[in-house]
Amino acid sequence: MILLHHLRVGRSLFTVWxxxxxxxxxxxxxxxxxxxxxxxxDLREVHPLGxxxxxxxxxxxxxxxxAITSYxxxxxDTDNVLAPPRAEVKERAIFTQxxxxxxxxxxAPRIMKxxxxxxxxxxxxxxxxxxxxxxxxxxxxxxxFLGDKPFLLGDRLQGPDFGMSYIMxxxxxxxxxxxxxALQAYLxxxxxxxxxxxxxxxxxxxxxxx
Amino acid sequence: MILLHHLRVGRSLFTVWxxxxxxxxxxxxxxxxxxxxxxxxDLREVHPLGxxxxxxxxxxxxxxxxAITSYxxxxxDTDNVLAPPRAEVKERAIFTQxxxxxxxxxxAPRIMKxxxxxxxxxxxxxxxxxxxxxxxxxxxxxxxFLGDKPFLLGDRLQGPDFGMSYIMxxxxxxxxxxxxxALQAYLxxxxxxxxxxxxxxxxxxxxxxx
Numbered sequence: 192m193i194l195l196h197h198l199r200v201g202r203s204l205f206t207v208w209x210x211x212x213x214x215x216x217x218x219x220x221x222x223x224x225x226x227x228x229x230x231x232x233d234l235r236e237v238h239p240l241g242x243x244x245x246x247x248x249x250x251x252x253x254x255x256x257x258a259i260t261s262y263x264x265x266x267x268d269t270d271n272v273l274a275p276p277r278a279e280v281k282e283r284a285i286f287t288q289x290x291x292x293x294x295x296x297x298x299a300p301r302i303m304k305x306x307x308x309x310x311x312x313x314x315x316x317x318x319x320x321x322x323x324x325x326x327x328x329x330x331x332x333x334x335x336f337l338g339d340k341p342f343l344l345g346d347r348l349q350g351p352d353f354g355m356s357y358i359m360x361x362x363x364x365x366x367x368x369x370x371x372x373a374l375q376a377y378l379x380x381x382x383x384x385x386x387x388x389x390x391x392x393x394x395x396x397x398x399x400x401x
Numbered sequence: 402m403i404l405l406h407h408l409r410v411g412r413s414l415f416t417v418w419x420x421x422x423x424x425x426x427x428x429x430x431x432x433x434x435x436x437x438x439x440x441x442x443d444l445r446e447v448h449p450l451g452x453x454x455x456x457x458x459x460x461x462x463x464x465x466x467x468a469i470t471s472y473x474x475x476x477x478d479t480d481n482v483l484a485p486p487r488a489e490v491k492e493r494a495i496f497t498q499x500x501x502x503x504x505x506x507x508x509a510p511r512i513m514k515x516x517x518x519x520x521x522x523x524x525x526x527x528x529x530x531x532x533x534x535x536x537x538x539x540x541x542x543x544x545x546f547l548g549d550k551p552f553l554l555g556d557r558l559q560g561p562d563f564g565m566s567y568i569m570x571x572x573x574x575x576x577x578x579x580x581x582x583a584l585q586a587y588l589x590x591x592x593x594x595x596x597x598x599x600x601x602x603x604x605x606x607x608x609x610x611x
Contacts, residue, residue: 250491253494255497255498255502255505256501258498258502261494261497265490281461284461284463285461285463287465292465292468294501295465295466295501295505298505299512306527310526310528313523313527315520315525317523318517318525328450335449
């Protein structure tokens with residue numbers, strides 16, 4: 192059975208959601224952060240970086256949300272419900288681009304912004320300017336790409352929606368989605384899904400459900 | 402023919418290197434940064450984020466280094482020289498994990514560190530502490546994982562070595578590799594490869610060759 196190491200509160204809830212959408216049996220091991228918001232020794236024993244999500248499946252121990260999504264879909268979504276078949280090379284390339292995007296380009300300015308907001312007395316102009324500029328740029332880009340589609344890649348839920356929902360949740364928590372009603376509606380659609388609600392219940396984080 | 406939009410100086414040199422290792426024909430379009438180190442309007446016309454690398458292959462326009470690596474290998478490395486076959490599910494999962502890692506977990510503290518170093522008069526304790534702690538954590542982790550292997554994943558060059566070399570180059574430029582002779586030697590091995598040298602020549606960046 193799949194074991195998911197889940198650090199609350201953070202991005203791994205979106206991996207719980209993926210497991211729920213896939214209808215898989217899994218065990219959830221829950222960790223809590225220290226006062227500084229970091230993982231503690233218990234999670235660092237699982238993986239030296241103390242990051243989450245981490246999954247174990249047989250003798251495979253895997254980190255990085257996007258890689259976990261890829262693995263779970265390759266291995267357990269054999270009917271290609273949540274991903275285009277690999278034979279559809281270009282669709283799959285765009286799918287993979289968005290899988291990387293949520294953890295790559297979109298995330299660095301988010302963590303900067305979070306650190307800046309946690310320490311309002313120290314906001315160096317260069318970092319603040321970079322983070323604010325990037326946040327606007329990224330949200331505008333996502334908003335344009337989403338357009339009026341119900342899901343990021345079209346008319347059905349796919350792998351990149353999981354990571355993107357985390358980015359949207361973070362942005363929403365900081366009030367950054369107000370200029371983007373389409374992104375707010377997207378996040379609401381994702382968090383209102385029955386599988387997302389089940390994930391929140393399972394993780395004991397029902398306050399995050401839509 | 403593949404068209405690579407290459408912003409100098411930055412990470413896309415490592416995509417040029419990948420194209421050289423694959424022995425592919427490609428066209429290189431070179432862009433330069435403005436005084437603030439950002440992409441200019443010419444690159445934003447190609448892609449709204451103004452990021453690089455961006456590749457075009459037929460009617461596919463693709464961003465995100467890790468996704469570009471995945472696509473190029475899926476499509477052009479059909480003998481699996483630079484990646485384990487997809488049928489080797491666990492090896493491929495670990496390969497994908499490291500492909501994500503370079504752009505995800507490893508990159509966010511790097512860009513913070515770069516911004517902090519560009520502005521030595523303003524170094525807020527929280528961000529500096531986070532960035533320094535993460536840099537040490539990440540480099541120690543990579544060093545332990547690499548061990549005495551010649552390449553990140555074993556005895557041959559594979560997809561994740563391209564993104565990891567960029568992380569190592571950035572770390573080396575800031576003097577952060579000094580405690581890690583194995584990482585220094587790894588970077589030297591990568592940048593001494595004939596294909597890397599060809600990439601530097603093609604991009605007009607011979608100063609980056611080992």
